[in-house]
Amino acid sequence: MTLKPKQVTCQCGHTFTSSRDRSWCERCASAVYYRDKDKSKFKHYNMYVVGVFLAVITFLTYVFLELIATPLLSI
Numbered sequence: 001m002t003l004k005p006k007q008v009t010c011q012c013g014h015t016f017t018s019s020r021d022r023s024w025c026e027r028c029a030s031a032v033y034y035r036d037k038d039k040s041k042f043k044h045y046n047m048y049v050v051g052v053f054l055a056v057i058t059f060l061t062y063v064f065l066e067l068i069a070t071p072l073l074s075i
């Protein structure tokens with residue numbers, strides 16, 4: 001989605017033109033949001049993604065231990 005180019009200011013003070021919901025600061029490489037209210041939305045979304053990611057990693061570790069490591073150890 002393309003937005004109207006707008007001046008956004010990063011928390012480090014760097015100001016640049018952005019036409020996306022979220023772009024990256026060229027100076028400190030942190031996320032800069034087109035609309036201030038998007039900050040919390042993206043933060044919650046990131047937490048959700050991290051939670052799902054951790055659940056998947058835990059599940060894969062469990063499957064690995066159950067199916068691969070245990071038979072190998074019992075030989």
Ligand SMILES: [Zn+2]
Pocket residue numbers: 010011012013014025026027028029030
């Ligand atoms: Zn910055």
